[in-house]
Amino acid sequence: MTASNVGTANAENVTVSYEVPPGVTVVSVPDGCVYDATAATITCAPIPNFGRGATTNYNFVFKAPDTPISLTGVARISTTSAEPNTGNNSAAATTTVAIGAPDPNPPTDPNTGLPLIPLIPNPTPNPTPNPTPLIPSVIGTTLQVTPPTNNRNGTETVQFTVTITNTGTQPLRDLQAIIDLVRTFSGVQGFVVVSIDSSDFVINPAFNGTDLQNLLGASNVLNPGATGRITFRVQVTPGFNTGPYFASVTVQGTDPTGTVVSDVSTDGTIADVNGNGTTSDDNTPTIIQFTGLPNIRLVKRMTNAFRNGVIVPGINFNTLINDASDVNDDAPGWANLSPLGLVRIGETGLLQSGDQLEYTVYFLSDGTGNADDFRFCDPTPAGASFLGDTYGAGLGSLLRLEGVETPQTNALDADAGRFIPPLTPAPSPCPSPNNPNGAVYMQIPRVSNRSPNNVGFVRFRVLIQ
Known part of the structure; x- marks a missing residue:
């Protein structure tokens, strides 16, 4: 049979x-x-x-x-x-x-005349039925995240998608996917699971990523060749620790022999990245990078004055002034670069026509994220004209960024700075597009929010008319 x-x-x-x-x-x-x-x-x-x-x-x-x-x-x-x-x-x-009926004329032995008895060999013992060996069970999983959405309130929301595939020939029961969000987001101020959903599995609605790390409920089955997905969203308060963070999900299931098979996720959409028939050696973590909220503080001071090439005597610019009308000069981040200088020169007659007045605009990046594409515009004050060769021929401004001071050209070129001549239309954030007196303009790709590189300044001189 x-x-x-x-x-x-x-x-x-x-x-x-x-x-x-x-x-x-x-x-x-x-x-x-x-x-x-x-x-x-x-x-x-x-x-x-x-x-x-x-x-x-x-x-x-x-x-x-x-x-x-x-x-x-x-x-x-x-x-x-x-x-x-x-x-x-x-x-x-x-x-x-x-x-049929017995043979009426059975063959006989020619020597004895007796009927021949057929010889039946000893039957070979029937071996125990041995089914065809099963192909080992294989499970694979990937993990993807969307770029975090900045909620503009100090939190960011990131969406995770877990994809699980049964690449073996046996159904897998008691399927489970596990992620430890405490470990994933070590260093953030906090996080909360916003939602979890799946059209393929019974999910665990109590999942919180802390003490309840199972994404799935009980009795989930994944048939051979089948794929299922789980999506969940987490709202994170990164604070100043915007990342990168590294996430992995562990999945497991039990095949009909009772063997538990498992896999650690790899980033992307392909579980067997190297195509060698196993997913156990494909475990690249998925990277999460938050953006944070940028915040730039500006403090403008007069930092020197020159007459006939020498410093005007009687004015102490090397002082720290707390302007009661400006909260920006009170921030603790200025500890790495004090905004020295004067808000006003009170004594009449100390400066006169033909003097050169130096302005320094200090900036501090103290948000939870870097200040990217930082654009700065400072119009030349009325009654003064911009000095375009202060730091060399055609070098009218000085930029201090990440501890390095670099003269900037007046032209629109590869460096960050330029001078927009009077009556030349000025872009945002210049207050007046008509630009009546000209303006110093800077466009800096990034100002870090990490000390000590989160402070710097723009410096230039004007001629008092």
């Missing part, structure tokens, strides 16, 4: 039996099979896992009666595997053998 699994999935707890026809004597059955004489049925031990395409043979030996008879036996097979089409869970086959 031959039993085969012709379905598209593995079968569990497969039972094989044979209903012995009346009139025959059971001589032998395979190991693992038992003959019940009362029920006239041979029942074999269940096969726990019968692989897709597997085949196994059973050899039964019977002794037929001496009288002519027609013998009909029925073989049956069934499985407990879940199958929507219940007709695929069992099968039966009927065999009929006609036994």
Whole structure:
């Protein structure tokens, strides 16, 4: 008797039996099979896992009666595997053998004249049924994140997508996906899970990433070749620690043999990145980088005065003034670069026409994120004109950035600074597009929010008319 699994999935707890026809004597059955004489049925031990395409043979030996008879036996097979089409869970086959009358003239021994007795070799023991080996179970997973959405209130929301694929030939039960958000976001001020959703699995609505790290509920099954996704969103308060952060998800499931298979996610959409047939060596973490909120503080001071090439005496510019009308000069970040200079020169007559007055505009980046594409505009005050060669020919301003002081050209070129001549239209953030007196303009790609590189200044001189 031959039993085969012709379905598209593995079968569990497969039972094989044979209903012995009346009139025959059971001589032998395979190991693992038992003959019940009362029920006239041979029942074999269940096969726990019968692989897709597997085949196994059973050899039964019977002794037929001496009288002519027609013998009909029925073989049956069934499985407990879940199958929507219940007709695929069992099968039966009927065999009929006609036994004729004894030979009236049996062959005889020429020497003795006695009937010859056929020699029957010792039967070979029937081996225990051995189903075709199953292909090892394989599970793979990937993790993707969307660029964080800055909520403009100190929080950012990031969306995670976990994709799980069963690349083996056996269904995986008790599927689970686990992520430790405390470990992932170590260093942030806080986080909260906003939502979790899946159209493929039963999710765990209590998931919070801290003490409840399971993304899925109970009884999830992933069939061979199937893929399922989980999406969840987390609102993070990064503070000044904007990253990068590194995230990984661990998934696991149990195959029909009771073996637990697992995988650690890799970044992207392909679980087997190197294409070697296994996902266990593809575990690149997924990177999360928050942007934070930029914040720039500006403090403008008069920092020197010159007459005929020498410093004007009697004015102490090397002083720290706390302007009561401006909270920006009170920030603690100025500890790395004190905004020295005067807000006003109170004594009349200290400066006169033809003197050169130096202005320094200090900047401090103290937001939770870098200040990218920082644009600065300082119009030339009325009654003065910009000095375009203060730091060399065509170099009218000085930029201090990340501790380095660099003269800037007056032209629109590769450096950060320029001078926009009077009446030339000035872009934002210049207060007047008509630009009546000209303006010093800076466009700095990034001002870091990390000390000590979060402070700097723009310096230039004007001629008092």
